[in-house]
Amino acid sequence: MSIILEQLLNGLTIGSFYALIALGYSMVYGVMKLINFAHGDLFALGSYLGYTLLVWSAGAVSQRFGLWGGMAAALLFAFFAVGCVGVLMERVAYRPVQKSGRLPLVVSALGVSIFLENLIMAVWGPRYQAYPASVVPTYTISLGWFHITSMQLFILILSFVLMLILYYVVQKTTFGAAIRATALDKEMATMLGIDVGKITLFIFFLGPALGGMAGVMNGMYYRQISFVMGWNYGLKAFTATILGGIGNIPAAMLGGLLLGLVEMFGAAYISSAWKDVFTFLILILILIFRPTGLIGEKVAEKV
Amino acid sequence: MSELLVLKDVVVSYGAVTALKGVSIKLNEGQIIAVLGANGAGKSTMLKSISKIVPLKEGKIFYKGKEMASLSAHDLAFQGISHVPEGRRVFPTLTVEENLNLGSYGARKRLLDEEVEETKKWIFELFPVLAERKNQLAGTLSGGEQQMLAIGRGLIAKPTLLLLDEPSLGLAPILVKEIFNAIRKIHEESGTSILLVEQNAKKALAESDYAYILETGKISIEGPASELAGDERVKAAYLGGSAVTKKE
Numbered sequence: 001m002s003i004i005l006e007q008l009l010n011g012l013t014i015g016s017f018y019a020l021i022a023l024g025y026s027m028v029y030g031v032m033k034l035i036n037f038a039h040g041d042l043f044a045l046g047s048y049l050g051y052t053l054l055v056w057s058a059g060a061v062s063q064r065f066g067l068w069g070g071m072a073a074a075l076l077f078a079f080f081a082v083g084c085v086g087v088l089m090e091r092v093a094y095r096p097v098q099k100s101g102r103l104p105l106v107v108s109a110l111g112v113s114i115f116l117e118n119l120i121m122a123v124w125g126p127r128y129q130a131y132p133a134s135v136v137p138t139y140t141i142s143l144g145w146f147h148i149t150s151m152q153l154f155i156l157i158l159s160f161v162l163m164l165i166l167y168y169v170v171q172k173t174t175f176g177a178a179i180r181a182t183a184l185d186k187e188m189a190t191m192l193g194i195d196v197g198k199i200t201l202f203i204f205f206l207g208p209a210l211g212g213m214a215g216v217m218n219g220m221y222y223r224q225i226s227f228v229m230g231w232n233y234g235l236k237a238f239t240a241t242i243l244g245g246i247g248n249i250p251a252a253m254l255g256g257l258l259l260g261l262v263e264m265f266g267a268a269y270i271s272s273a274w275k276d277v278f279t280f281l282i283l284i285l286i287l288i289f290r291p292t293g294l295i296g297e298k299v300a301e302k303v
Numbered sequence: 304m305s306e307l308l309v310l311k312d313v314v315v316s317y318g319a320v321t322a323l324k325g326v327s328i329k330l331n332e333g334q335i336i337a338v339l340g341a342n343g344a345g346k347s348t349m350l351k352s353i354s355k356i357v358p359l360k361e362g363k364i365f366y367k368g369k370e371m372a373s374l375s376a377h378d379l380a381f382q383g384i385s386h387v388p389e390g391r392r393v394f395p396t397l398t399v400e401e402n403l404n405l406g407s408y409g410a411r412k413r414l415l416d417e418e419v420e421e422t423k424k425w426i427f428e429l430f431p432v433l434a435e436r437k438n439q440l441a442g443t444l445s446g447g448e449q450q451m452l453a454i455g456r457g458l459i460a461k462p463t464l465l466l467l468d469e470p471s472l473g474l475a476p477i478l479v480k481e482i483f484n485a486i487r488k489i490h491e492e493s494g495t496s497i498l499l500v501e502q503n504a505k506k507a508l509a510e511s512d513y514a515y516i517l518e519t520g521k522i523s524i525e526g527p528a529s530e531l532a533g534d535e536r537v538k539a540a541y542l543g544g545s546a547v548t549k550k551e
Contacts, residue, residue, distance in 0.1 A: 185392055193378070194405070194408055194409065
């Protein structure tokens with residue numbers, strides 16, 4: 001019983017990372033029809049930026065604001081900084097080639113990915129870096145037979161709150177409807193007075209920002225970060241996006257959580273060495289049998 | 304009556320193809336103007352040039368006496384121009400009500416919330432089926448219902464000028480009648496000026512004050528709608544009247 005619960009928590013935790021990254025993939029795909037292959041590296045960049053803030057002058061931020069204050073500062077810093085990098089990326093690498101079609105866009109995205117990965121290596125070095133134990137809480141909360149680390153609880157709560165806010169904004173507000181309309185038909189959206197440029201800017205800020213925040217959470221959780229981590233997480237989150245159904249916000253959340261659970265239960269009951277195999281097996285199966293994803297089914301447009 | 308919209312020698316081209324070769328039209332406030340023509344004559348391009356979806360190569364467009372050169376396409380809804388495009392283009396995965404509400408998005412800074420609600424009520428009176436289906440996804444509506452939604456989405460912004468692109472296209476005769484009745488009612492009840500692009504010449508001429516005939520990017524004939532309805536050339540080409548005489 002306790003192993004099931006433990007894997008459930010682990011799965012949901014890692015699933016939250018996937019879900020937060022998947023949201024960025026899905027939103028960007030929605031407005032630009034682009035698989036942003038640099039998205040995983042933005043996640044890694046967030047991880048490094050949060051790390052830098054926390055270890056800066058021997059953990060001055062955590063000493064000044066306390067453990068939780070330091071964490072909040074690192075998360076917010078990564079959120080805004082990576083969001084700005086995302087906006088810059090759209091301006092420099094995507095907008096100029098957008099008119100040339102989808103293939104140049106994808107190539108450009110791969111270019112940004114390679115650039116970011118090497119930038120991280122050049123700045124922080126090729127070796128693993130570690131979030132020091134002194135900047136993250138390490139205690140465990142126990143209620144009888146139920147145990148959860150404070151870090152896990154924090155990650156789960158924060159991710160779910162973020163996803164709920166995003167879900168509300170996108171599905172229930174007029175601004176969210178404008179985002180969905182832009183994703184469906186840019187020209188028509190423009191004719192209704194929606195500034196598609198502004199919506200694109202918003203998406204390219206928010207998607208990377210959430211990914212950057214997930215990067216910091218990931219660093220705090222595993223403590224160890226590396227400049228190549230973006231590739232692996234990027235692919236996993238991409239799988240989650242496809243699993244749920246690309247371009248659909250709730251689907252990305254579902255796909256991420258589901259994938260985290262599959263990985264963790266697979267690792268526990270079959271073999272942890274096969275963890276990545278499960279992920280990519282799911283990717284292949286879903287592409288063959290249900291390419292629209294679990295809930296990404298489009299309503300046929302009657303003409 | 305003052306001039307609301309004036310197109311002066313408008314030229315539009317897509318790459319090597321010139322779709323509009325110097326088109327001039329005029330629409331006075333409160334009028335319904337029809338632009339008729341066959342497929343590919345440039346009718347939709349003309350409306351898109353007014354909406355700034357396609358750029359002008361030459362010529363000028365004046366709206367309320369001012370040139371629109373400095374405006375962006377997404378400013379036009381605020382300026383009081385609503386474009387109901389060919390093929391309806393409702394957002395299929397949004398609900399009927401979400402589609403309608405988005406119609407007021409660009410105009411929300413000049414309209415009060417109560418005005419929008421009031422206009423919505425009026426639209427629901429015009430097209431009761433939209434009220435019945437307001438929580439349904441727009442993609443599940445029939446073609447005629449989607450057309451009503453598209454028109455409603457254009458009206459909710461309380462436009463000064465409504466651009467209607469082939470509202471009767473692909474609809475059953477009974478629905479065509481219903482749509483044209485609705486257009487008349489909209490004009491009567493709101494006084495909105497309408498620029499109506501149509502292939503259904505007979506119906507369009509019956510509803511409009513003045514009409515232009517567009518042929519391969521040029522205006523070939525123009526005149527008051529009642530005159531055009533009796534014009535031999537128009538009858539021959541667009542009303543299917545004297546096909547026999549043409550043969551001889």
